[in-house]
């Protein structure tokens with residue numbers, strides 16, 4: 094048995110549950126379920142799973158502060174009680190199996206765990222994801238919006254061969270694998286977390302995309318200079334995004350697109366200013382709850398195309 098996971102449970106109300114869930118994701122939760130409280134209390138119980146090494150004490154302090162902010166805004170916030178417990182990894186896995194159901198996304202995809210036998214709708218392509226310890230099942234708004242933007246890009250693609258796609262901060266590999274399933278000629282999945290990369294390779298095999306999806310462990314800056322992609326997708330929090338924005342821009346082919354998410358609506362002004370400073374123009378904007386997803390393109394006169402890594 095592995096080290097287990099740490100679960101943070103908090104009771105919210107219909108007014109606060111979504112905000113609390115987003116808050117827990119922004120603190121690094123890998124997965125999250127909502128249900129009725131077990132002990133008959135009123136409200137909605139939110140249970141968020143964190144990796145074992147997470148700074149849980151600080152998360153709990155910030156969560157309590159956040160609850161007080163919600164209260165100050167006049168929102169009901171349940172009884173405020175926060176529970177923390179350690180879950181053995183086997184139980185955590187079982188919990189995922191209960192709550193990770195096949196999820197249709199966009200018009201053409203369904204995201205399904207490997208233990209779901211189907212059948213799946215005939216008009217949808219299946220992306221198999223075993224989440225392991227990584228982020229990216231499609232159940233979070235930012236992943237979903239990136240998948241929709243990816244699908245829209247592939248729908249409009251008119252090249253002879255499929256487009257070349259880069260997924261920065263791939264997590265489970267969901268975006269790169271979806272790109273491979275939807276017709277990308279090649280998708281490169283990059284992550285700084287070695288465990289995430291090992292999981293991506295398994296997910297790539299589960300979705301039969303080994304011939305199209307390449308997994309690279311490391312930071313985006315480590316890609317071969319001169320690499321260019323028709324589409325770059327980066328679902329990163331803004332703290333991670335800002336320092337790499339220039340690098341991402343250089344990786345986008347002249348007529349290409351950069352899709353970014355992991356952005357809170359309240360950060361929109363700062364993100365727009367940073368994008369403009371990096372020579373990127375916003376083409377489309379999508380939001381879901383507190384989260385934003387932007388599609389950008391390099392300003393004219395920007396990048397010149399060059400070969401892919403390893404090609």
Ligand SMILES: C[S@@+](CC[C@H](N)C(=O)[O-])C[C@H]1O[C@@H](n2cnc3c(N)ncnc32)[C@H](O)[C@@H]1O
Pocket residue numbers: 227228229230231235236239261262263264265266267268283284285286289311312313328329330333337355
């Ligand atoms: C929010 S998850 C996104 C996962 C998935 N792409 C999705 O959309 O659901 C962000 C991922 O970025 C990775 N990451 C963080 N900083 C990075 C960097 N500088 N370069 C590459 N990956 C990074 C993290 O390890 C994590 O797996």
